[in-house]
Amino acid sequence: MSQGTRDIEALIETMARLPGLGPRSARRAVLHLIKKRTALMAPLATIMAHVAASARECSRCGNIGTEEICAICANPARQTGEICVVEDVADLWAMERGQAFRGRYHVLGGTLSALDAVGPDELHIPRLLDRIAEEGVTEVILALNATVDGQTTAHYIAEALEASGVQVTSLAQGVPIGGELDYLDDGTIQAALRARKRF
Amino acid sequence: MSQGTRDIEALIETMARLPGLGPRSARRAVLHLIKKRTALMAPLATIMAHVAASARECSRCGNIGTEEICAICANPARQTGEICVVEDVADLWAMERGQAFRGRYHVLGGTLSALDAVGPDELHIPRLLDRIAEEGVTEVILALNATVDGQTTAHYIAEALEASGVQVTSLAQGVPIGGELDYLDDGTIQAALRARKRF
Numbered sequence: 001m002s003q004g005t006r007d008i009e010a011l012i013e014t015m016a017r018l019p020g021l022g023p024r025s026a027r028r029a030v031l032h033l034i035k036k037r038t039a040l041m042a043p044l045a046t047i048m049a050h051v052a053a054s055a056r057e058c059s060r061c062g063n064i065g066t067e068e069i070c071a072i073c074a075n076p077a078r079q080t081g082e083i084c085v086v087e088d089v090a091d092l093w094a095m096e097r098g099q100a101f102r103g104r105y106h107v108l109g110g111t112l113s114a115l116d117a118v119g120p121d122e123l124h125i126p127r128l129l130d131r132i133a134e135e136g137v138t139e140v141i142l143a144l145n146a147t148v149d150g151q152t153t154a155h156y157i158a159e160a161l162e163a164s165g166v167q168v169t170s171l172a173q174g175v176p177i178g179g180e181l182d183y184l185d186d187g188t189i190q191a192a193l194r195a196r197k198r199f
Numbered sequence: 200m201s202q203g204t205r206d207i208e209a210l211i212e213t214m215a216r217l218p219g220l221g222p223r224s225a226r227r228a229v230l231h232l233i234k235k236r237t238a239l240m241a242p243l244a245t246i247m248a249h250v251a252a253s254a255r256e257c258s259r260c261g262n263i264g265t266e267e268i269c270a271i272c273a274n275p276a277r278q279t280g281e282i283c284v285v286e287d288v289a290d291l292w293a294m295e296r297g298q299a300f301r302g303r304y305h306v307l308g309g310t311l312s313a314l315d316a317v318g319p320d321e322l323h324i325p326r327l328l329d330r331i332a333e334e335g336v337t338e339v340i341l342a343l344n345a346t347v348d349g350q351t352t353a354h355y356i357a358e359a360l361e362a363s364g365v366q367v368t369s370l371a372q373g374v375p376i377g378g379e380l381d382y383l384d385d386g387t388i389q390a391a392l393r394a395r396k397r398f
Contacts, residue, residue, distance in 0.1 A: 004265025007250050014243045018228040025219040030250075031289050032218050034263055037251045044213045045248035048232070051206050052240040055233045064233055066203025090230050 008034070060131070062107030062124060064089050078104050081138040083131065085157060087111055087145055095143060103141075106131065111149035112156055123153070125160060132164050142170040207233070259330070261306030261323060263288050277303050280337040282330065284356060286310055286344055294342060302340075305330065310348035311355055322352070324359060331363050341369040 008030065016026035033041040057063070058070035065071055072078055082103030086092050092105050108123040120126065131137065140161055144150035158168045174192035175184065184192075207229065215225035232240040256262070257269035264270055271277055281302030285291050291304050307322040319325065330336065339360055343349035357367045373391035374383065383391075 004250075004253055005270055007246060007265075008254070008263065011243075011246050011250050014239070014246060017239065019231050020220065020224040020227055027289065027292065028219055029217040031263075031287075031292075033247070034250065034254045034288075037254055040213070040216065041247060041251040044210075045244050045251055047206060047210050047213060048240060048247065049244035051203075051210050051229075051233065052236045052244055054203055055207070055236055064207070064230075066206075071204055088230075089233075090226065093226065093230075 060127075061105045062089070062109055063092055063105060072104055078102060079135060080104075081136055082141060083128070083135070083137050083139075084141045084143050085128065086143050087150060087153075091143065091145070101141075104135070108144075108153065111144070111147075111153040113149060120156065120160070125157060128157070129160065129164065132161070132166055137166055139167045139169060142168065144170075146173060259326075260304045261288070261308055262291055262304055271303055277301060278334060279303075280335055281340060282327070282334070282336050282338075283340045283342050284327065285342050286349060286352075290342065290344070300340070303334070307343075307352065310343070310346075310352040312348060319355065319359070324356060327356070328359065328363065331360070331365055336365055338366045338368060341367065343369075345372060 012023070012026045012030045015021055015029055016023045018026075021029065033044070054066040055064055056066065056068075058065055058073055059068055060073045061070060063070040063072060067074070080103040082101070083106050084095060084101055084103060085106045085108065086095065087108050087110060089107055092107055095101050095105070106124070106128050108125070110118055110123060112118055112120070112123065128140075132140070140157070142154045142157060144154045154170060161168050172195065173188070174195055175181065175188065181189065211222070211225045211229045214220055214228055215222045217225075220228065232243070253265045254263055255265065255267075257264055257272055258267055259272045260269060262269040262271060266273070279302040281300070282305050283291075283294060283300050283302060284305045284307065285294065286307050286309060288306055291306055294300050294304070305323070305327050307324070309317055309322060311317055311319070311322065327339075331339070339356070341353045341356060343353045353369060360367050371394065372387070373394055374380065374387065380388065
């Protein structure tokens with residue numbers, strides 16, 4: 001096997017380690033890249049190297065950016081006194097796509113887990129407590145996933161914040177927009193019924 | 200939006216253009232890459248730039264390699280007098296994984312298509328005819344996909360080769376290994392029955 005073939009093999013193996021890609025789809029993707037090596041593959045390699053060299057976690061909220069402090073934390077207009085707590089940067093991106101929240105974030109980087117030895121320190125919960133005083137926070141919105149781990153973590157944070165006197169809220173649970181009742185799980189139906197509102 | 204955020208957005212958009220990845224899975228992949236930017240993203244960018252700069256089509260068979268002539272064509276042990284005609288490099292890779300064919304390949308780069316204005320010249324069929332004389336070919340194995348376009352192309356090549364006196368064969372059609380009859384389409388059952396063999 002020549003060096004060139006080995007490089008292509010190594011590229012396929014590396015691509016196959018991305019989430020959502022297996023060996024088969026990695027082969028397809030690499031073949032597509034090689035066919036479009038000037039228009040697609042070379043620019044992709046360049047921008048990937050660029051992001052790999054410049055990306056870093058915001059030292060305040062854990063969001064991904066290129067500076068010590070991310071663009072959201074650095075924006076004074078977003079110091080609204082609200083902090084939205086999310087598990088992961090992907091959730092932060094999802095919230096931003098919603099364009100409904102104008103405050104700042106705090107990325108936990110996971111959920112509490114006794115099994116995986118993830119404790120409050122790993123989730124930057126002490127840093128969250130520090131920020132509440134420093135940034136004059138009045139409301140912490142818990143936007144954690146509606147899983148057992150997510151909700152356990154939410155309860156832990158709510159308790160940790162009790163002494164600070166800050167208001168703690170969480171995202172509403174109920175029927176998703178466009179959702180059909182027949183396709184919803186029992187838990188969602190129950191939660192939506194319990195939290196019913198005057199029409 | 201900062202330059203860093205724009206770079207990340209551009210990376211997501213470029214990744215989303217790969218086959219098998221959409222906007223959502225591209226976001227997940229990029230986030231995964233950023234989290235493992237030293238261990239995964241930087242090496243991936245390096246190897247991708249390397250392959251983008253060095254990959255090229257073999258001038259003889261159309262396979263992808265790094266030299267004027269690919270590793271298979273350059274290997275004298277593979278001059279067996281057999282040429283396997285495939286539609287695409289992905290099919291060549293599939294044949295190589297099978298480890299059953301020891302001859303050389305000819306990659307068409309597609310199938311004949313009146314609608315897309317793909318004619319014999321686009322598929323390097325004249326080059327295939329040249330190779331038969333040059334390389335002392337005795338058998339051409341048509342390993343085209345069992346689709347209408349693939350089979351139309353196979354018939355065209357078989358006719359074009361008639362005058363050359365070379366033996367033209369095609370892959371057997373029938374029940375796949377591990378296949379259950381109940382899940383096979385009618386055409387496959389019919390083909391397998393017509394081509395039945397003494398047990």
